[in-house]
Amino acid sequence: MKGFIFFGLIASPFYFAQNTVQDSIKTKEIESINFLKRLPVTKEIINVEKDLGSKNLGQDLPILLKNQMSVISTSDAGNGVGYTGFRIRGVGGTAINVMMNGVPYNDSESQGTFFVNVGDLTSSASQIVIQRGVGTSSNGVSAFGASVNVLTKNPEEKFYVKSDDSYGSFNTYKYSAEVGSGKFWKDRLSLMGRYTTIHSDGYIDRAFSDLNSYNFTALFEQSNTKLRFMAFGGKEKTYQAWNAIDRKTWETNPKFNNSGAIYDANWENIVDFYDNETDNYRQNHYQLLWEQNLSDNWNLETTFHYTKGKGYYENYKQDAKFSKYNLPDLIIDNQTIKRTDFIRKKWLNNNFYGGVSTLYGKFENLDLNFGLVGNRYEGKHYGNVSGVYFPEIFEHEYYRNNGTKTEFSGFAKGIIKINQFELYGDLQLRNIDYVTSIVQQGDGEGAVHDKNWLFFNPKAGINYKINSGKLFFSYAHAHREPNRDDLFANPEIQPEKLHDFEAGLEKSFGAVSFTTNLYYMNYVNQLVLNGQINDIGEFIRVNSGKSYRMGIEIGALAKLSEQWNISGNFTLSKNENKDFKNETETGFENLGDTPISFSPSVIGNVLLNYAPTNNFSLGVQNQYVGSQYLDNTNNKELQLNDYFLTDFNAKYTLNLKRTEIDFKFLLNNIFNKKYVNNGFVYDQTPYYFSQAGTNFMFGMSFKFK
Secondary structure, X not given: OHHHHHHHHHHXXXXXXXXXXXXXXXXXXHHHHHHHHHOOOEEEEEEHHHHHHHHOOOOOHHHHOOOOOOEEEEEOOOOOOOOEEEEEOOEOHHHXXXXXXXXXXXXXXXXXXXHHHHOXXXXXXXXXXXXXXXXXXXXXXXXXXXXXXXXXXOOOOOOEEEEEEEEEHHHXXXXXXXXXXXXXXXXXXXXXXXXXXXXXXXXXXXXXXXXXXXXXXXXXXXXXXXXXXXXXXEEEEEEOOOOXXXXXXXXXXXXXXXXXXXXXXXXXXXXXXXXXXXXXXXXXXXXXXEEEEOOOXXXXXXXXXXXXXXXXXXXXXXXXXXXXXXXXXEEEOOEEEOEEEEXXXXXXXXXXXXXXXXEEEEOOOEEEEEEEEEEEEEEEEEEEEEEOOOOOOOOEEXXXXXXXXXXXXXXXXXXXXXXXXXXXXXXXXXXXXXXXXXXXXXXXXXXXXXXXXXXXXXXXXXXXXXXXXXXXXXXXXXXXXXXXXXXXXXXXXXXXXEEEEEEEEEEEEOOXXXXXXXXXXXXXXXXXXXXXXXXOOOEEEEEOOEEEEEXXXXXXXXXXXXXXXXXXXXXXXXXXXXXXXXXXXXXXXXXXXXXXXXXXXXXXXXXXXXXXXXXXXXEEEEEEEOOEEOOOOOOHHHEEOOEEEEEEEEXXXXXXXXXXXXXXXXXXXXXXXXXXXXXXXXXXXXXXXXXXXXXXXXXXXXXXX
């Protein structure tokens, strides 16, 4: 089976979407996408409705992207709902610059991306732009693996009412309602709103998810002015599933989850589970996008944004010391009580706001972009405990610390056409201030830092146009600051530096589109995952000195007939630390060149689609992921096995008068493969995040227009 798949991979590998935007403000958005297509960088432009619509039944966005080039998606709960993430070219989410309409989405302090906070985001998106490598300068932090920009859709021009409902394995269901006003007020204004609720019990024991999300968009268009206001966000409650399980447990009871476990007095047997061992968070985003045509050659886009986030995660802390939570020992009946059971809540209350402005200039043989960015993040971290057996201890605050991060950056980039050549230049300057303070000291909570970084990130490239395609080469130099956890673990940790070289070919042969890309990413002080996690399931990173990622990415889309098409992608890479030094209890040991953690050397996908009629389609998606290590020590005992997955989807559309009904079916992992794609190392023992076997989703979509 694998041999057949790899023949297909080599013969016709990658899906390279080149769809135009189809919404109400077409002209400038098409120009913006066309400008991106011209850049000598590796990229995918995904049309959400066409490419992901048949699979969008409730799973999170990272899961829906799992068959894209060099992508591996992960799920804590095992079935793609709740806490999910992705890696691109082996690089984790903290090094992937995620944006919403060009506004940074990564958390400013952790640099993580938490899609659980914006459930059903895919239903609000029109396009997703993925740039692998450093890519072009953007409004978020520097990309050290990729950048992903989610472009939300605009209101439609005519009135409609829509409902998306689905149900599937593990009691997973989704209810969504959406309404669009169409254009009114002399065709200048249009509105759109959506509300979604998603629930899943999860594949892992008790790993339930309750996600509620919304999106509201108002679009005003008149003459040379376009204003778009968006409010979107969500509220999530998920049972914690970030502890994972050791290999022996995975082999015998892969669904086991020890989060919330309550043990007997001897700490030998689990006697119960705390039913509210949960993560609770609400996040609201507000964006005002202003587009102004200044002349035939110049266009200005300015975005003001504000994000409010607040929430906590809750744990049952058994037999904990009073002193750990800044509480005095209790004296009852002349007996001193030093320990008891607590309910602990650790809070995060943050604000993120700023402005992004880009000036576009378009001339006969020259395109220019100038950008200015100013963002500020304010985060409050605090925790409290309540006594399980002592009700007089209630919501006692035992620590509080703050963090503020301010960034000002600017970029200038342009592309000039000279005969068959296009020359590209890009200069970016970033200034970041990050200050942390302790208001109330807690046990190991917080630290005091006052950091400043000034980064200059130049980029350059060249295209050479050929018949129905182009050749390109680019170089990018980038820097990236460490995140909050990096600094707290090691105040002397160094920023990352990256020299990224990309060379590629894009070519069409009639019904076949082909692309191939060579890359070499040379890191200095790359922050790599050491395979360990902290107490809230976040992976710990260390400077690895010098390291590199190099590889080839190949892909194609072939239209075999009116009914059949096949697409695929294949990544072959080498990812190594140079002279890696491993920290032990007695010092450092030099392990020489070692593989970078979570970086398989082979990733491949083959997608086959059959559409016997215009309203009926069937699809099969195959993915192969090679073996990968959980840490950087090259220890075979800490290696995840390779795996091969096959998914199936079907869609049938029933067109009635003014009503369109879609029936969708998704069957994941149809061969019931037992596999792991994520984990960590604790005390030299591998821990796994189990993934679900065969599972399904069935959905119906009604649209009245």
